[in-house]
Amino acid sequence: MAEIATGDRDEALDLVQDAMLRFVRHYGAREAGEWGPLFYRVLQNRIRDWFRYTRVRSRWLRWFGRGSGDDEAEDPIEAVPDTTTPNPGEQVAQDQFGRALRQALHELPPRQQQAFLLRAWEGLDVAQTARAMGCSEGSVKTHYSRAIHALRGRLEGGWQ
Numbered sequence: 354m355a356e357i358a359t360g361d362r363d364e365a366l367d368l369v370q371d372a373m374l375r376f377v378r379h380y381g382a383r384e385a386g387e388w389g390p391l392f393y394r395v396l397q398n399r400i401r402d403w404f405r406y407t408r409v410r411s412r413w414l415r416w417f418g419r420g421s422g423d424d425e426a427e428d429p430i431e432a433v434p435d436t437t438t439p440n441p442g443e444q445v446a447q448d449q450f451g452r453a454l455r456q457a458l459h460e461l462p463p464r465q466q467q468a469f470l471l472r473a474w475e476g477l478d479v480a481q482t483a484r485a486m487g488c489s490e491g492s493v494k495t496h497y498s499r500a501i502h503a504l505r506g507r508l509e510g511g512w513q
Contacts, residue, residue: 354393354470357458358400368403372396389477393485397467404463450508457507461500464488468496469504 355365355372376388376395383391458466464486471482472493482497483490 354467354474355396355400357455357470358463358466359403360459364403368399369396372399375399389475390481390485393471393475393477394487397486401463453508454504457504460507461503465496465500465503468493469500472497 355368356362359365359368372392372395376392380388380391380395458469461469467486468482471477471485472479477485479490479493482493486493486496
């Protein structure tokens with residue numbers, strides 16, 4: 354969830370680690386049945402904080418005349434092709450669809466993205482998702498439905 358929201362694996366891992374530490378510090382004494390929705394709520398709060406921080410940081414960088422481009426070179430090990438994949442054509446199609454899905458998820462409004470990821474990927478029910486998002490169950494259903502329709506519209510035939 355954090356990686357999709359931020360678009361950066363390293364930032365996402367930092368956010369998840371920070372969310373875990375905050376969760377244990379504040380909610381570790383709660384019953385285990387409450388942990389899932391509470392953790393996702395803490396994680397979503399960290400993601401929102403990250404968006405605020407990066408927005409302010411980018412304003413300051415533009416103010417001082419610095420761009421937001423990465424100067425780091427790509428890791429050459431990551432560029433080596435995977436020789437263990439049995440069917441390269443199938444893998445290419447899956448990779449293309451994965452990129453299209455990530456892009457479509459990234460373009461969703463934050464609440465729709467959150468509802469979709471909690472319900473479809475994390476397997477939370479409507480009540481747990483509502484607790485994690487801090488909203489009503491009806492709101493979860495609305496955000497989830499809108500996310501599904503938006504994703505279907507983007508991905509039906511348009512990703513290849």
